[in-house]
Amino acid sequence: MHELSIAMSIVEMASEEARQHDGGIEAVHLRLGAWCGVAREALQFSWQAACAGTLLDGTRLVIEEVPLTVYCERCRQQQTLAAPRLLCPDCGAPAPTVVGGREMEVFALELAP
């Protein structure tokens, strides 16, 4: 995956918010789903390079990983999955309804005091 280009999109998005709030940014908080298609480590690795020379130079990247979550119709509850197979870990029924794990979101900015 092209994590550097994704990192640059995040920098652009965060910079725009930063300009509107007239202050320094300390950190960018992301939520990355297990099935979003972006590798956390590669994104962290690219972060410094993406920030260099921008408003976000020196900021931290904080990543919250969101596990793959499905809704089981039979058990009528959400289940977190580890494996790629969409099966309810309790009753074993196929669980096609993915309710979490596809997120690729700039969740929040941590502003300088």
Next chain:
Amino acid sequence: MNPHPRILEVRQNILRQNDLVARALRQRFHRAGLRVASLVSSPGAGKTALLEHTLRRLRPRLRVAALVGDLATENDARRLARSGAPVRQIVTGTVCHLEAAMVEQALDHPDGAWDLHQLDLLLIENVGNLVCPSAYDLGEDLRVVLMSVTEGEDKPLKYPTIFNSADAALITKTDLADAVEFDWRCAQRNIEAVRPGMPILQVSSRTGTGLREWTDFLHNRLIAVKQSAEEGLIL
């Protein structure tokens, strides 16, 4: 570290820009009565060969066109153009996937914007890649993931994100299945595991087996639905 950080909630999708363009494209397609399907797969799974046959078969009854994405060369577009359908190449350079903006630029190309009202079906062949295209909405109505029998039955488990993002799976190069001892049941189970209920088709572009079922599927899923909707409106 500051024990009391000031937090500004943003809650924005990182690929928001692409989503906006894709949404606008989708609206444009619908207003023009144009249905769109995209194909994704590993490099070499047979997207272009399939498209070549698909365009030839559909042309007599539908106004069909194609866009094909590659990092380099116009080879695929030239090959598909032999069908007689309008075809455009999107050369991405270094970009490993198609994005909505690239589709938009190709449709509105300075060489001559396509009149979408004059088309029934647009087929988009993505860059050969099972990882990156998954997150990028192109404004399509249907996404089909291809895997060839030579790629192994566990492909869906290795690339669950893109299989789960698709609406139909197509197993290609079926004429080679015996030679590679392809385990059909295993492949179907694995596809079912990452995308329960997804229709699975089989095709050999070389022998023609399954091509009619494939074009019928496209027709039923995309065109027939549109026609009934139009008739419903008239009634």
